[in-house]
Amino acid sequence: MLEGKDILNTAQFSLQELDLIINTAATFEKQVKDGAIIRNMKGQVIALLFFEPSTRTCLSFEAAANRLGARVITVVNPDSSSMAKGESLADTIRTIDGYADVIVMRHPMKGAAQIAADNAKYPFINAGDGTGQHPTQALLDLYTIRKEKGVLGGHTVTFVGDLKNGRTVHSLGYLMALYGNKMIFVSPKDLRMPEEITADLRSRGAEIEETDDLKKALSVSDIIYVTRIQKERFENPVEYEKLKGLYIINRALIDQAKKGITILHPLPRVDEISTDVDDYEGAAYFRQAHNGLYVRMALLALVTGRV
Ligand code: CP
Numbered sequence: 001m002l003e004g005k006d007i008l009n010t011a012q013f014s015l016q017e018l019d020l021i022i023n024t025a026a027t028f029e030k031q032v033k034d035g036a037i038i039r040n041m042k043g044q045v046i047a048l049l050f051f052e053p054s055t056r057t058c059l060s061f062e063a064a065a066n067r068l069g070a071r072v073i074t075v076v077n078p079d080s081s082s083m084a085k086g087e088s089l090a091d092t093i094r095t096i097d098g099y100a101d102v103i104v105m106r107h108p109m110k111g112a113a114q115i116a117a118d119n120a121k122y123p124f125i126n127a128g129d130g131t132g133q134h135p136t137q138a139l140l141d142l143y144t145i146r147k148e149k150g151v152l153g154g155h156t157v158t159f160v161g162d163l164k165n166g167r168t169v170h171s172l173g174y175l176m177a178l179y180g181n182k183m184i185f186v187s188p189k190d191l192r193m194p195e196e197i198t199a200d201l202r203s204r205g206a207e208i209e210e211t212d213d214l215k216k217a218l219s220v221s222d223i224i225y226v227t228r229i230q231k232e233r234f235e236n237p238v239e240y241e242k243l244k245g246l247y248i249i250n251r252a253l254i255d256q257a258k259k260g261i262t263i264l265h266p267l268p269r270v271d272e273i274s275t276d277v278d279d280y281e282g283a284a285y286f287r288q289a290h291n292g293l294y295v296r297m298a299l300l301a302l303v304t305g306r307v
Contacts, residue, residue, distance in 0.1 A: 003305035006117040006124045009133040010174040011200075018142065018175070024298035024307055025143050025291075032067060032294065040306040041070035047100035049092075050127070051078045051107045056267060057127045057136065060292040061104050064300055067293070073100060093119040101304055123303035131165045131233060137266050138171035140295040144288040145223065148262045153179035158217040160186040160247050161227030161272060163193040168266040169227055170197055177206035184217045185210045188243050191229070214247055218257035224249070226265045226272055226285075250274040254282075264288055 001020055013021075031038055046065045050058045058076065065072045073096075075081045083092055089107070093116045096103055105116050106127040113126035113133070128134040146152055157176050159169045163185055173193070176183055183206060185193045198208055211217060218224060226249055234240040254261065254277055265273055265285040277283050301307045 002299075002302040004123060005303055006120075006126075007135055007299060007303065008113050008117055008124075008126050010135045010138045010171045012135075013175070013178070015178065018139075018178075021139055021295065021298050021302065022143055022146060024302060025294040028067075028297040028301075029291075029294040032297075038067055038297075039069035040301050041065070041068035041101075041304060044068075044070040044101040044304060044306070045099065046070050046072050046300065047096045047103045048072055048074045048076070049081075049096070049103065049105040049107075050074070050076045051083075051105070052128065054106055054127070056289050056292055057106060057134075060289075061127065061296050061300075063293050064296040068297055068300060068306070070101075070300070089115050090119045093124075097121050102300060125299060125303065128167055130167070131170075131230075132167055133171045134167040134266070135171050136292075136296060136299060137168045138175050139299070140288065140292040141168070141172050141225070141264060141266070142175050143295050144264065144284060144291050145262075147291070148282075148284050148287075149222065153181060155222040156182045156184065156220055157223045157225060158184040158186055158214075158221040159193070159225045159227070160214060160217075160249075162191045162229045162233075162243075163187045163227070164191040165230040165233040166227040169193065169225065172225065173197060173201055173206075174204075177201045177204050180205075182207045183209070184221065186212060186214050186217050186247065188212070188246050190239070191243060215253065215256065218253065218261065221258055221261055223262045223264060224257070226263065226269075228265075228268065228270050228272055231270075245271065248272060248274060249277060251276040251280065254280055 097120045102123050104125045104127050110130035110132035113129040117124040229244045262282045
């Protein structure tokens, strides 16, 4: 179903494909936890191109490749590739396509993933393109929601933080809509979810509320998805300083939230979740980061037909 396909954004997925990804990830999770030697991708080479900083995405893809028995080639510093000499993204991808069976790329420019996919013969995976999308993050968010809540639909999900620049919320919004969840968007006025995304989600039947009242949103939410204010996307540092710290999730706030609320965050966090929340049982953000390994194993195996 996904063999030979690119992973570019979350609007591309059917419910059947999402089921397949989640079930494949669950199988790999069990195998890894059982200590199985997995060699589905033995003999394959995966190119990891990270032209923006990353801890979780880069290392979990590398770990996933290692767990599957594949080998990895990397560019993690754009200055060390020939793009520093002026080579275009298209030419870079055309070249690397001859060295690897899958290309995984993070790039600071929205739309870079599509350019790369258009120039790659082999499957291409978007690991985050500027303020565009971060589909593999949303897939691991989905996997985490199933593990934490048991079901994927019927929840009220509050997204809080930098909804304008945060690519993870752009991606997860489409998946939450597909499963019939209600979404509440909480952000500073200048960092609201882009209108084209809310309009598109509503046209797909999503129920969306926009507010600046975090406390009220938390009182009715089953899940809160917290995001960092994306400092690197601000042209004016004064604007960033004005907006950071506007919404901080601390233990006192969570104690007044709907009972059993699950707290997700794609990480890294700066100060938007206080560390006094970390020992709350519904604080799932580090479990969420760990789930990335199994979901990325599933994606690599599925797009190469090595399941
Ligand atoms: N969530 C996420 O994309 O983290 P990294 O930037 O560390 O990859």
